[in-house]
Amino acid sequence: MATFIExxxxxxxxxxxxxxxxxxxxxxPILHASLGCGGMTSASxxxxxxxxxxxxxGGNSIPSSGITEKEIVFxxxxxxxxxxxxxxxxIDADLFVVISGCTAEIxxxxxxxxxxxYNENRDDKAPVIxxxxxxxxxxxxxxxxxxxxxxxxxxxxxxxxxxxxxxxxWGIPPAQDVFWEGNLVELRRVLESLGxxxxxxxxxxxxxxxxxxxxxxxxxxxxxPLHGVAAAETFKSLHGTPYIVSPLPIGAQATLRFVNQVTxxxxxxKSKAASLAEAESRSYYHYFNRIVDAxxxxxxxxxxVVVGDATYALALTNFAxxxxxxxxxxxxxxDEVTEDQHEGIRKLFEGTIAAPGExxxxxxxTSLVPDLLFERxxxxxxxxxxxxxxxxxxLGSRLDKDFADSIGAGFLAVSYPVSNRVVLNRxxxxxxxxxxxxxxxxxxxxxAR
Amino acid sequence: MNYLDRNAPxxxxxxxxxxxxxxxxxxxxxxxxxxxxxxxxxxxxxxxxGCQLMLSLAIAGTIPEAVVVFHGPVGCGSCLLSxxxxxxxxxxxxGNADSxxxxxxxTNLNEQEVVSGGEAKLEATVREVDRxxxxxxxFLAGTCVPAVIGDDIDGVAQRLKGQIAAKLLPLHCAxxxxxxxxxxxxxxxxxxxxxxxxxxxxxREPILDDEVKRLEYDARKKRTVNLLNVAxxxxxxxxxxxxxxxxxxxxxxxxPCFSPPSRFVKAKDAAVSISICATHxxxxxxxxxxxxxxxxxxxxxxxxxxxxxxxxxxIADFFGIRREAEQLIAIEEAAVKxxxxxxxxxxxxxxxxxxxxxxxxxxxxxxxxxxxxxEVVGVRAYHYDKYGDVLFDSLPDKDNLxxxxxxxxxxxxxxxxxxLRPDVYLGHLGGNVWAAKLGIPVMPIFGPLNSYMxxxxxxxxxxxxxxxxxxxxx
Numbered sequence: 035m036a037t038f039i040e041x042x043x044x045x046x047x048x049x050x051x052x053x054x055x056x057x058x059x060x061x062x063p064i065l066h067a068s069l070g071c072g073g074m075t076s077a078s079x080x081x082x083x084x085x086x087x088x089x090x091x092g093g094n095s096i097p098s099s100g101i102t103e104k105e106i107v108f109x110x111x112x113x114x115x116x117x118x119x120x121x122x123x124x125i126d127a128d129l130f131v132v133i134s135g136c137t138a139e140i141x142x143x144x145x146x147x148x149x150x151x152y153n154e155n156r157d158d159k160a161p162v163i164x165x166x167x168x169x170x171x172x173x174x175x176x177x178x179x180x181x182x183x184x185x186x187x188x189x190x191x192x193x194x195x196x197x198x199x200x201x202x203x204w205g206i207p208p209a210q211d212v213f214w215e216g217n218l219v220e221l222r223r224v225l226e227s228l229g230x231x232x233x234x235x236x237x238x239x240x241x242x243x244x245x246x247x248x249x250x251x252x253x254x255x256x257x258x259p260l261h262g263v264a265a266a267e268t269f270k271s272l273h274g275t276p277y278i279v280s281p282l283p284i285g286a287q288a289t290l291r292f293v294n295q296v297t298x299x300x301x302x303x304k305s306k307a308a309s310l311a312e313a314e315s316r317s318y319y320h321y322f323n324r325i326v327d328a329x330x331x332x333x334x335x336x337x338x339v340v341v342g343d344a345t346y347a348l349a350l351t352n353f354a355x356x357x358x359x360x361x362x363x364x365x366x367x368x369d370e371v372t373e374d375q376h377e378g379i380r381k382l383f384e385g386t387i388a389a390p391g392e393x394x395x396x397x398x399x400t401s402l403v404p405d406l407l408f409e410r411x412x413x414x415x416x417x418x419x420x421x422x423x424x425x426x427x428x429l430g431s432r433l434d435k436d437f438a439d440s441i442g443a444g445f446l447a448v449s450y451p452v453s454n455r456v457v458l459n460r461x462x463x464x465x466x467x468x469x470x471x472x473x474x475x476x477x478x479x480x481x482a483r
Numbered sequence: 484m485n486y487l488d489r490n491a492p493x494x495x496x497x498x499x500x501x502x503x504x505x506x507x508x509x510x511x512x513x514x515x516x517x518x519x520x521x522x523x524x525x526x527x528x529x530x531x532x533g534c535q536l537m538l539s540l541a542i543a544g545t546i547p548e549a550v551v552v553f554h555g556p557v558g559c560g561s562c563l564l565s566x567x568x569x570x571x572x573x574x575x576x577x578g579n580a581d582s583x584x585x586x587x588x589x590t591n592l593n594e595q596e597v598v599s600g601g602e603a604k605l606e607a608t609v610r611e612v613d614r615x616x617x618x619x620x621x622f623l624a625g626t627c628v629p630a631v632i633g634d635d636i637d638g639v640a641q642r643l644k645g646q647i648a649a650k651l652l653p654l655h656c657a658x659x660x661x662x663x664x665x666x667x668x669x670x671x672x673x674x675x676x677x678x679x680x681x682x683x684x685x686x687r688e689p690i691l692d693d694e695v696k697r698l699e700y701d702a703r704k705k706r707t708v709n710l711l712n713v714a715x716x717x718x719x720x721x722x723x724x725x726x727x728x729x730x731x732x733x734x735x736x737x738x739p740c741f742s743p744p745s746r747f748v749k750a751k752d753a754a755v756s757i758s759i760c761a762t763h764x765x766x767x768x769x770x771x772x773x774x775x776x777x778x779x780x781x782x783x784x785x786x787x788x789x790x791x792x793x794x795x796x797x798i799a800d801f802f803g804i805r806r807e808a809e810q811l812i813a814i815e816e817a818a819v820k821x822x823x824x825x826x827x828x829x830x831x832x833x834x835x836x837x838x839x840x841x842x843x844x845x846x847x848x849x850x851x852x853x854x855x856x857x858e859v860v861g862v863r864a865y866h867y868d869k870y871g872d873v874l875f876d877s878l879p880d881k882d883n884l885x886x887x888x889x890x891x892x893x894x895x896x897x898x899x900x901x902x903l904r905p906d907v908y909l910g911h912l913g914g915n916v917w918a919a920k921l922g923i924p925v926m927p928i929f930g931p932l933n934s935y936m937x938x939x940x941x942x943x944x945x946x947x948x949x950x951x952x953x954x955x956x957x
Binding site: 036037038039040041042043044045046047048049065068069070071072073074075076077078079080081082087088093094095096097098099100101102103105106116117120121124135136137140141168169170171173174370401432433435436450451453454 | 587
């Protein structure tokens with residue numbers, strides 16, 4: 035049984051699906067859900083995702099059937115049909131995605147039938163596909179995976195042959211990863227520098243035409259141990275493209291591993307990759323070099339607590355250890371994962387931290403994070419030589435700031451929600467992202483100067 | 484009015500015949516309202532809005548020492564992630580202890596519980612919330628899913644009563660129940676009336692046998708008012724209104740927003756309830772009158788000098804101190820008029836469009852015209868009911884002034900703005916972006932720090948408008 039959660043750090047499937055569809059090029063969602071589902075979930079992401087904004091047709095512009103009591107009793111397919119027909123008249127887009135909410139699914143509206151009817155008679159109007167977004171099926175990450183699966187199933191055209199050097203990249207859920215666009219753009223840049231052609235689906239360099247042709251990719255790259263993996267399975271079974279799962283790479287060392295993993299999977303010339311990586315590394319450390327004086331003079335090593343989803347927890351911990359020389363004392367993974375997934379996720383931390391079994395915890399509830407730390411570090415006991423958990427720094431979400439304040443730790447909000455920062459094209463992935471993260475962490479530490 | 488024998492209040496559609504879809508002139512709107520033939524609510528093309536659940540947080544989410552449990556799937560309530568840091572600041576501004584901070588839970592209903600029912604999970608959640616935080620009150624906010632599958636949240640509250648320390652307040656706010664999202668206020672007040680006012684006699688002001696103390700208490704009660712605040716006003720606004728009421732020799736209880744659960748019982752011990760917004764409070768003040776004999780004033784909102792004057796005179800008439808109020812008003816108006824003069828010179832003749840709840844939209848439009856010499860070219864209200872009539876009746880050029888009643892629906896607003904091309908747009912929140920993207924300078928009239936009400940608010944809003952038109956480049 036999924037348990038109750040204090041301050042869940044995600045919205046529901048509908049919220050995740052909505053953010054995902056809004057991030058696709060020239061694509062507009064149509065909600066078939068209770069009046070309010072669109073407002074509720076887009077509010078979560080507008081403020082909570084670094085002021086994401088309404089974009090082209092998000093926020094309170096999202097077309098919505100707005101299910102009321104009448105539809106609950108008599109069924110909502112007619113209302114949906116009317117909403118679809120009027121939406122395609124009014125809104126200029128090349129693809130529409132109907133996302134269902136809880137009420138539509140409980141009352142059992144036959145949405146595929148409505149869409150079949152529309153698509154068969156749509157003439158030159160834009161196609162409409164369907165994603166189930168019922169909140170009781172899962173959270174935002176589930177919604178992200180569900181949209182990708184719908185796209186791969188109902189929009190991407192089967193390809194007769196693979197195109198050499200074409201890869202698809204995902205695993206970064208728009209909005210739920212606050213730095214999604216910057217992350218995708220940077221990883222896209224890194225992959226392109228290897229001579230690859232990249233579909234990243236959600237950046238302004240992506241187009242629906244290319245997404246439609248993504249079945250001819252020779253490799254799918256998922257930069258998350260959890261999110262987007264189900265979609266990669268779907269893609270593989272439908273279009274035969276294999277996939278690799280990589281941690282979200284942040285900083286020079288992690289990105290080099292990422293590049294090596296990709297080139298190994300593609301079987302391409304490693305020497306070219308190596309020389310490119312070396313040039314990138316040289317440039318990265320050229321800038322990184324600047325912090326060495328301050329680090330050495332002021333002592334910028336920290337104990338750290340990392341709180342976030344599995345993707346960020348893994349990536350940030352690795353960065354803190356390998357690039358900053360920090361000491362993670364506690365890593366809290368806030369995803370809803372089952373007990374039998376724990377071992378596998380802990381294993382991913384091997385080679386980064388000494389004892390993942392002790393350091394990595396799974397907890398969805400914000401107020402229980404302090405207890406997790408003090409199970410690992412003695413609570414103040416009043417003795418003269420009590421060793422403070424200091425100097426410390428928390429890499430978490432905005433929800434973790436109170437905890438950081440309570441133990442006098444530095445703090446940067448990276449994982450969702452991030453309501454105290456504005457994020458435009460900032461990303462933390464790759465080489466450029468590693469430099470940004472270094473800047474942001476040390477800016478937070480040194481801001482009193 | 485007394486609906487407290489019901490578990491849930493009636494919707495505004497049912498109780499007031501409120502309308503959320505209208506396009507036409509102010510005159511036609513008033514005509515329809517007076518004949519009772521508005522009430523249009525359907526749309527063939529609809530855009531997303533908020534829901535009762537979301538708006539219920541405008542009261543429930545502000546109560547310190549309380550926890551909200553969202554009984555539903557994990558996304559219901561996630562809007563609170565948009566500004567989790569602000570709560571602490573807002574509570575501190577009111578001097579509240581806020582010992583547990585802003586806490587909410589989701590029962591995180593899954594597919595299996597949709598089939599088998601979620602009451603057990605709600606019960607387990609509430610027990611854990613009580614154990615972990617020991618709040619004074621726990622709101623049990625029922626969403627669409629439990630409403631459809633038939634979970635009995637009142638039954639759960641009843642079963643737990645006496646077993647846990649916190650007061651349990653069921654909120655019936657399934658989004659699909661009404662298009663008039665403001666029903667949410669009735670839902671929260673309903674729970675407050677049922678659970679925070681009725682069975683807490685022991686915490687009321689003690690009526691002592693001591694004759695002197697009793698006289699003192701009675702004297703104080705006679706000049707104490709309930710000032711009903713709203714979440715979309717700032718502490719600065721509260722301070723301004725309290726200043727004016729104190730100038731009339733009154734004492735003020737501020738509620739419901741940011742009021743600890745234990746303070747609500749004081750509502751019974753006031754001479755009168757003063758609402759600043761009928762959309763927000765009519766349900767509460769009617770019940771206070773019916774059940775506890777506390778009369779109310781809710782004709783207008785103190786926005787702009789005209790309506791602030793009306794608001795103060797209504798209150799003064801109740802207490803029989805009209806002459807004192809007129810003196811106060813004369814001094815205040817003279818001062819603010821002088822301060823506004825240079826700003827008025829800049830804003831004179833600029834064309835404005837206003838979008839907000841019916842009461843605020845109407846009063847702001849009047850202020851822009853009368854105080855600032857601006858021309859209001861269009862008004863948009865989230866919904867419309869009889870409480871808008873007085874304000875809308877005093878708008879200029881009623882035959883031609885276009886009005887659109889719609890909660891969100893940016894498509895309708897974009898069409899209207901494209902035709903009207905105002906110099907400036909004043910909006911509540913959420914929809915402002917669609918005016919900005921048409922290149923129209925936007926002034927948000929809602930803000931937790933903005934001054935907006937009373938004389939000070941008139942001056943501050945005018946100042947902000949003058950600043951806006953100085954560089955509309957954004």
